[in-house]
Amino acid sequence: MTATAAPPRREAPAIPATAGRRRRVAAWIAIGLALLVVGGIGGAISAANQWAQRGALDPDSTGPAGTRAIAEILREHGVDVVVVRDRAAAADALATAEATLVLPDAPALSDDAVTALAEAAADVVLIEPRARTLDLLVAGSAPAGVAPDESVDPDCEVEDAVRAGALAPGGVYSAGDGTSPCYPAAGGFGLLVNPTDDGRVAAVDGRALFTNEHLADDGNAALAVNLMGRHALVVWYMPGAGDTDLADADPSLGELTPPWVSPVIVLLLVAGVAAGIWRGRRFGPLVAERLPVTVRASETTEGRARLYARASDPLHAADRLRIGALRRLATLLGLAANAAAPEIADAAAGRTGIDRRAVRGILLDETPRNDAELVALSTRLRDLEDAVRAAVRPERSPR
Template sequence: MSATVTAGTAGGVENTDAAPAAGSGEPAGPPGRRRRVGAWIGIGLVLLLVAGAGAVVSSANQWAQRGALDPDSAGPTGTRAIAQILRDHGVAVEVARDRDAARRALAPGGATLVLPDTPALSDDAVRALTDAADDVVLIEPRSRTLDQLLAGSAPAGFAPDGSVPPGCEVDAGLRAGAVEPGAVFAPGPGVVSCYPAGEGSGLLLQESDRGQIAAVDGRALFTNENLADDGNAALAVNLMGRHPLVVWYVPGLGDTDLTDADPSLGDLTPPWVSPVIALLLVAGIAAGIWRGRRFGPLVAERLPVTVRASETTEGRARLYARSGDPLHAADRLRIGALRRLAALLGLAATTAAPEIADAAAGRIGADRAAVRGLLIDDVPRSDAELLALTTRLRQLEDAVRAAVRPERSPR
């Protein structure tokens, strides 16, 4: 049952329906089974999407690990293209990912060692690898390996943009033609230099006891994205294809003989840790959203009592009157008047009260001290003074409105 009670103006209370009628068809009780099942299905789909994203991230990490100068990588910075070209020319290419495998592959002889930067190997380990090879091609030369294998040679910056002719009588350079070297190197005594550019040369060559040692910027010339430019592919084949076997050494993270090389946190962390952390984070966020909100629309609650706004205002006025505090009531009146005056005068809502008072006085040509007293300083001591203040505030607003909008002012 429902009851409606309406009182007179003294109470002004209207009692609406206290509760919905029976059989009204409005939803009640907890969410249904279908809604709960749908929520779990949604969470499962989110977890599947996150797992897929984690797999993509893991694959990207593996791509990055097998990226630069890796003959098994088909990425832009990989070198699978030149490895395939060498095989097409009848040269076997064996990828060694640790120095023991590289030494075993070089042991029979007749092989070229392709050597990138090896910061985790000592000088003795690098020398042991290069001594077992007939030819050595440094595709990522650094100061240490240059000085060790090509005595007196050193990095000399980068070549200017543009292709450079060989500028030497070396067959590998003459057959390849012009290239854009990238990094250049200053040759040491007895070292032949080709592709002069900038402060150095793009190719260094020196005959060894078993063959030759070459140094060239493989990142600029031999990667998949650069191999088709100029004579890059021909230069790579001429340097690496002099023997029937190419042993391409790709140093791993743990392939080191340095006893004081402490692994970093990234070295110790398996590649699947980052995707799992991301998966757990997103799963936690999804669980927080699931437990922190209600599925479905909010239930509208019927209020048993509705009070008119005018009665609220009158009740507050009676409280002010009963407390005997005309100053507090005056402050509320002044705040409203200041807000309306600021709007009439085109001032910002954050304008200070003294500035509004001065602007109003200047607009209507009144005494500033009087207007400031009305809006700020005067303190009403009784209800009669409060009533007089109210009248004066209304007159001030009417005067400012008439000055600002004369066409709308009352006649």
């Protein structure tokens, strides 16, 4: 018996080194560009958020939530509007002359700092009153909710409110003793005026009344000019996050840990990087490996057939024959690769004219009980394939 030599194996074409290097360089360039784009988008979003936070009630902002319009109106009436963004500058500006301090919420300042600023001003207008500032500067007062979006009359004796007329107050507040309340709505008042030794403190919801988008409604502009324009100087204080006199009493994580922890963490990171460089695997181009033995497909099929015969399992062997036949029939009939077996059987019966029950018996229903019936089923499967091939490609059918 003569041994048949296995056909020579084709070697995979080698990838030129320059092409692989170009691909790696292009990949790193693409990664760098992607990181730059992501960083730019993140920076733009961060800048937009910072601008939105600064624009709320800011006299330099022309956005809907800014207050540039009322600042310009005050300047047209001869009032000098000075915008300050730190506590020291606000104190210096208030010391130059009698002035009105326009004060939004200042959570970064202590109670003493807020009180000191208010005492340095002749008048104070709280345009974003919170519970703390109301308790400090308008004793006995507190937030009381939000009024319905409808205009109400002043219903008080405060001349500035009477001249301004009706308006929709937005937030409302409860009034303490000695306070003159105006614009009653929803169980509270839209304006509180509390007299002091040298002037007064007024509290009003500036977001609902004095912003650029609401200033032209009702008597909002008139009320703003009446409250803020009583003196020739307006100091508009816009506190920043860094402008604070509060000491951080909470210890940091570094203060809580022993001094040797940070050097150990750095050492572990360096050791991890060194281990990665030492043991890391660099992936290069694929290398074609020559196999020691090439097994032909016919030998694999014969080996499986002997295993099925030894196991006396004709049903399993029939399933394998039917799976192969169904795959080939689906290709011949132009069906999808995931077509169901009944669909393939019906298509084969319709194309060849063979009885549908007979085709389904060959491809699905018949169960061989021994080797003879398995051989007969194999023959019928081959005949069915030949019939379908003859119906689909008559010029290629065997004669």
